Amino acid sequence: MAQDERLRATSEILNSMKIIKLQSWEEKFKNSVNSLREREFKWLSEGQSRKAYGTLLYWMSPTIISSVVFLGCILFKSVPLNASTIFTVLASLRSMGEPVRMIPEALSVMIQVKVSFDRLNAFLLDDELKDDEIRKLPSPNSDESLRIQKGIFSWYPESAIQTLKEVNLEAKCEQKIAVCGPVGAGKSSLLFAILGEMPKISGAVDVFGSIAYVSQTSWIQSGIVRDNILYGKPMDKNKYEKIIKACALVRT
Incomplete structure (x- = not known):
């Protein structure tokens, strides 16, 4: 062991x-x-x-x-x-x-x-991730984009140790949120929980619209930020310029 x-x-x-x-x-x-x-x-x-x-x-x-x-x-x-x-x-x-x-x-x-x-x-015989880990809902008329209520997540559901507990998070459209903390604090785990790749113990995760996640590793490996931003969608120059400006990135 x-x-x-x-x-x-x-x-x-x-x-x-x-x-x-x-x-x-x-x-x-x-x-x-x-x-x-x-x-x-x-x-x-x-x-x-x-x-x-x-x-x-x-x-x-x-x-x-x-x-x-x-x-x-x-x-x-x-x-x-x-x-x-x-x-x-x-x-x-x-x-x-x-x-x-x-x-x-x-x-x-x-x-x-x-x-x-x-x-x-x-x-x-390991359990597969359930389809109801997150609820993907159509975009409402309001500006709400993400909502987590009393979320408890763990990489090992059978263990008593919880990776994330009592997570309450709301994100609005076009809102910038920074998740800060030391190494091992659970920053990446929070992203995996939102993506539905970490088992959910309890709580509710509602995502309105689509999700696109670009890790820093993919930027380094590919070297092309534009492909990661577009995420397979057609190029819209105005939106692309706004994203570059908001994220303070270098055009490639």
Whole structure:
């Protein structure tokens, strides 16, 4: 679990490396990965210590068991300690050594198979996003564009941890809204909630008209702001100039 958590975080950081470099967030995410790595090293060191202990015990067990058996024969005088007895005891212990070694390995493989099947089941049987996460309504006569009432959202609905809670937001047409906060505060999560890509626990999300979301990553990857602004719609020079002026962007 610690390794999966570290790999998941590393993968997300690498996928967003352009944004991280642009915002100078390297130290923040470096410390996050280091903390996850230290937790993983703790479990790895404990596992390697137990592995070394088990290997030492396995290779010394024939000598220890044989010595105990022969010492018991001498003390209790149950059987004569001759060549026939010694050969029989050593041959029996040798024949039992291979199954004893294979049992832990078989159990380890079975555990790995169970974990793999559990991951596949969790992925394949994961709930799909519901169509009613947001209600897309036609534009009313009023200037209202977006309304969220007591919205509670979470990336993991089965978990008690809520990503966003008690969100109340109203946006008017042509209104500019800035969402500010530190890294991990939930700015991007709020956008995903409005788009309907984050599971909604409770509350209501009403969107009037259509939605177009352009991330900063797409600007950097494509390098063309105009295509992201038009969003596949025909060019209207007057509206385009107004958007450029309102957003303080550079025409490309």
